[in-house]
Amino acid sequence: MNKIKVRFAPSPTGPLHIGGARSALFNYLSARHNRGELVLRSEDTDLERSRREYEEEIIESLRWLGIDWDEGLEVGGENGPYRQTERLNLYNEYTARLLESDQAYYCFCSEEELEEERRQAMARGQMPGYSGKCRYLTAEEVKARLAQGQKPAIRFKVPSNRVYVVDDLVRGRVNFDSNNIGDFIIVKSDGIPTYNFAVVIDDVLMGISHVIRAEEHLSNTPRQLMIYDALNLKRPEFAHISLILGDDRQKMSKRHGATSLVQYREMGYLPEALFNFLALLGWSPEGEEQILSPDEIISAFTLERVAKNPAVFDLDKLNWINQQYIKQKDHEELKTLIMPYLQESPYAEDVARLDKVQLDLLVEVLRDRIICLNDVGKELAEFFALPEYDAGAMEILQADGTEPVLEAFINGLPDYKEAAEIQQFIKSITKSLKLKPKNVFMPLRCALSGKSHGPDLPYLIFIWGREESLSRVRQVLEMIK
RNA sequence: GGCCCCUUGGUCAAGCGGUCUAAGACACCGCCCUUUCACGGCGGUAACGGGGGUUCGAGUCCCCCAGGGGUCACCA
Numbered sequence: 082m083n084k085i086k087v088r089f090a091p092s093p094t095g096p097l098h099i100g101g102a103r104s105a106l107f108n109y110l111s112a113r114h115n116r117g118e119l120v121l122r123s124e125d126t127d128l129e130r131s132r133r134e135y136e137e138e139i140i141e142s143l144r145w146l147g148i149d150w151d152e153g154l155e156v157g158g159e160n161g162p163y164r165q166t167e168r169l170n171l172y173n174e175y176t177a178r179l180l181e182s183d184q185a186y187y188c189f190c191s192e193e194e195l196e197e198e199r200r201q202a203m204a205r206g207q208m209p210g211y212s213g214k215c216r217y218l219t220a221e222e223v224k225a226r227l228a229q230g231q232k233p234a235i236r237f238k239v240p241s242n243r244v245y246v247v248d249d250l251v252r253g254r255v256n257f258d259s260n261n262i263g264d265f266i267i268v269k270s271d272g273i274p275t276y277n278f279a280v281v282i283d284d285v286l287m288g289i290s291h292v293i294r295a296e297e298h299l300s301n302t303p304r305q306l307m308i309y310d311a312l313n314l315k316r317p318e319f320a321h322i323s324l325i326l327g328d329d330r331q332k333m334s335k336r337h338g339a340t341s342l343v344q345y346r347e348m349g350y351l352p353e354a355l356f357n358f359l360a361l362l363g364w365s366p367e368g369e370e371q372i373l374s375p376d377e378i379i380s381a382f383t384l385e386r387v388a389k390n391p392a393v394f395d396l397d398k399l400n401w402i403n404q405q406y407i408k409q410k411d412h413e414e415l416k417t418l419i420m421p422y423l424q425e426s427p428y429a430e431d432v433a434r435l436d437k438v439q440l441d442l443l444v445e446v447l448r449d450r451i452i453c454l455n456d457v458g459k460e461l462a463e464f465f466a467l468p469e470y471d472a473g474a475m476e477i478l479q480a481d482g483t484e485p486v487l488e489a490f491i492n493g494l495p496d497y498k499e500a501a502e503i504q505q506f507i508k509s510i511t512k513s514l515k516l517k518p519k520n521v522f523m524p525l526r527c528a529l530s531g532k533s534h535g536p537d538l539p540y541l542i543f544i545w546g547r548e549e550s551l552s553r554v555r556q557v558l559e560m561i562k
Numbered sequence: 563g564g565c566c567c568c569u570u571g572g573u574c575a576a577g578c579g580g581u582c583u584a585a586g587a588c589a590c591c592g593c594c595c596u597u598u599c600a601c602g603g604c605g606g607u608a609a610c611g612g613g614g615g616u617u618c619g620a621g622u623c624c625c626c627c628a629g630g631g632g633u634c635a636c637c638a
Contacts, residue, residue, distance in 0.1 A: 092638045127637055192636075199635095210564090210634070234636050252567065261565050262634080269636040276638045300566055300633035323568070323631090330630060358574095361587090365575055369586045388575075391631065395573045398588045408601085449601045463599090507597085522597030534599040 085117035086290045089143075089150070090280070092124040093136035096341035099394065100295060100325045100333055101139075102146060103359045107322055108293045109148045110360065110382040120287055121153035122163040124280070126273050131166075142342040146352050146359075147375060152287075160287040165279050172274045175282055175312060176235060176267065184311045185267060187223050187233035188215040210263035211236070235268040237278070237307060245303040250291070250320035250384045257303035265304055277301055281308040284317055293320045293384070296391075297332075320384050322363055323391040333394055349422070349454030354403040362392045372405050400452045407448060416444045422457035428465035439544050442500060446540050464544055468531030468553065477533065478561055483524040485514060487558045490525055491551055503539035528557040 089105040091097065097105075112119040121143070125131040140154060152158030162168055179185035188211075190198075198212055216238065218226075226233070243259040267278035274282075284292060299321045309316045327337030339345060345355055357373055365388070366373065366381040373381070407415065423432045423443075435443065443464065450460050470478065477483070489510045497503050511521045526538050529550060535541065542550045 090638090094638075124638060130637075188636090190636095195636085236636095249567095255566070257565075265634095266636050271636080273636085275636070280638085295632095296567065297632055298638090301638090303566095321567085326631080328573085332631075361574065363574090365586095367576090369576090371574095371587050390568050390575095392575090393573060395588065398574060401588055404601095446600095450599085511597095517597090519597050526598065532598090534597095536599075538597070 083290060085111065085115045086120065086288055087112050087117065087293055088120040088122060088153075088284070088287065088289050090122045090124045090283070091139050092127060092130075092276075093132060093139060094127060094130040095135055096343055097139045097142040098333070099340055099342065099345075099359070102142065102342050102355070103325060103362060104293065104295055104322065105143055105148055106146070106356065106359050107364070107382075107387070109150075110379055111291065111293060111384065112151075113379045114382045117290070118152060119148075119150040120158070120160075120163075120289065121150040121155075122165070122283060122287070123154060124165050124276065126165045126276065126279055128166075128271070128273065136164075138343065142346075145346060146342065147356050165283065166273070168279075168283070169272070169274075171286065172268070172279055172282055176274070176278075179237065179267070179311060180235065182311070183238070185235050185237050186216055186264075187218070187227075188236045188264075188266070189218075189226050189231055189233045190215060211265070213264055216264065232270040234266045234270045236264040237267045237304075237311070239264050239307060245306045247299070247302050247306065247319055249299070250318055251387050252299070252321055252389055255299065255302075259303070259307070262303060267308070277304045278308060281305050281312075281314070285309075285314045289317050291318045291320060293322065296321045296323050320387070322387055323389060325362060326391050326393045328393060330391075330393065337394070338396075347455075349456070350399070350403050351406045351418075351454075354399065354406045357406075358399045358402050361398075362394070363388050372402065404452050407451060407453075410448075412441065412444065415448060416441070418454060419444055419447060419457055422454050423461070426458045426461050428461045431465040432461075435544065438499075439546075442540060443544055446536050446544075450536065463530075463535045464541065468529065470527070470531045470557075473533050474527040474531050477523050477527045478557060480524070482514075482516065482520055483528075483561065484558070486510060486516070486521050486524045487528055487554050489514060490554055491558070494547065494551060496547070497543070500537075500539045500543040503542050504537075507538065525554070528554050 087108040089108045091101055091105075109119055111117070121140075123136050125136070136154070143150075150156060152160065153163045176185070195211070198214075202210070215233075215236070223233075239262050240259055245257045245259060247255045247257070249255055265277060266275050268274050283289075302319060302321075306316060308314075325333050327333050329337075333340055339348065342355070346352070353375070356375060357371075357378070360373070360378045360382070361371065364382065364386055366378070366386070410418065423429065426432070432440070432443070447457060447460055450463075451457055490507075493506065493510070495502060495506055497506070507521060507525065508518070510516070511518050514521070522538055523533065526535070527533060529538070529545075530541065545553075
């Protein structure tokens with residue numbers, strides 16, 4: 082088998098979408114698994130909507146996810162340029178061939194005319210599709226109109242009574258009847274080629290062996306096959322992966338909340354978690370393990386194990402995976418990740434007062450309590466929000482046995498060096514007062530934090546510091562007396 | 563509407579004619595650990611869309627129907 086070469090070809094009309102990211106990922110995985118190559122190219126022929134900023138944002142997102150490529154944007158290569166708008170002369174050559182061989186023709190219809198045609202077809206109960214009106218214009222008419230300065234589009238002459246067959250690597254054999262397809266535009270009146278045409282030329286010129294893309298492109302494939310055939314070009318293999326749906330089973334869109342990769346980054350998801358999660362949407366490894374490193378995924382990835390059915394984006398699972406990755410981080414790495422969130426929080430000043438030991442403990446306590454980095458903000462309130470004694474807390478504080486516990490705490494809290502000593506000390510109160518642990522911990526917790534739940538009490542005390550803790554308990558003691 | 567794709571538990575999914583009285587994971591529920599919450603451990607509820615075939619035997623193959631999705635642009 083020849084070396085495989087795949088590509089990811091986004092159109093820079095918006096940020097990288099979750100679905101696009103997965104297409105990129107599957108291409109990347111195929112390339113790496115087979116020791117082939119990945120090309121990144123920009124399909125920017127929609128002049129209206131394409132923006133260079135989006136291209137940059139997409140590239141940044143891909144890099145963030147952990148995807149790199151061997152040829153194309155930013156890295157260069159021998160088949161450039163890698164932006165379609167910079168390849169216009171290349172397409173012209175093929176357009177000319179199609180025109181000369183009478184497989185394409187000029188179309189002078191205006192938007193309005195086409196619109197009207199569509200309306201009438203609808204009214205007749207038929208569906209839109211170009212009538213072929215300009216197909217039989219004589220050479221003289223064409224010449225005349227051109228001379229008048231009219232700007233025509235160029236349409237491909239769809240052969241009739243032909244069946245186009247796609248042997249799709251994930252869907253199997255799919256047939257399309259050419260009679261259901263109207264003559265389509267390959268070059269717009271502004272001289273820019275359309276997707277269905279440019280994509281073929283690029284894939285051929287760049288030596289793409291496998292086209293792996295979203296299923297929404299399956300219906301377009303016969304049009305592309307026509308171009309390959311008309312130009313006598315070798316067709317690549319195709320693999321159409323199913324779409325990612327929202328929880329209402331519709332194609333993922335803004336309505337479903339965050340759909341772009343940058344949004345997930347901003348929410349504090351880790352790139353390795355997204356990488357893992359996206360790989361598992363539509364693909365599954367042989368084993369039962371769900372948490373897989375990029376290398377493990379690469380070595381296990383094959384198109385044969387890609388599912389045909391669409392997948393609903395399951396945020397719960399993403400959350401769980403992200404949590405797993407947070408748990409796996411070593412301390413310093415986690416600290417580095419969390420620091421910015423600590424510094425941006427309303428409690429940044431409190432955090433700044435902590436010494437290294439306290440800060441390290443805070444990071445470790447946070448580890449088990451957050452799902453994504455963004456949770457740090459609200460979790461921090463558990464540590465640094467001033468106590469507000471709610472009804473439940475007051476009830477516990479005003480119970481009979483509370484006073485002696487608080488007094489014992491104030492009188493006996495040792496000059497500890499680590500949180501474990503605090504734990505031991507509180508345990509010792511349970512013994513000396515002959516109380517259940519709960520009847521010691523809860524009054525203290527409520528006195529200290531105002532709440533009946535939260536992180537381990539010794540950790541909280543350690544992070545607040547001895548003086549602050551004592552002072553809080555003293556105040557409560559006075560209040561309830 | 564035409565064409566095309568898809569259909570296993572709430573979700574992701576394994577299964578590629580017999581070992582399926584159907585795996586695993588997320589979520590959910592229960593129990594345990596525990597001062598509480600979280601973490602962790604253990605266990606549980608829960609599925610082959612419907613109908614016809616083919617076959618000794620069908621979740622697995624074929625057909626029909628239903629449902630969902632995609633596509634029919636001078637967008638990709």
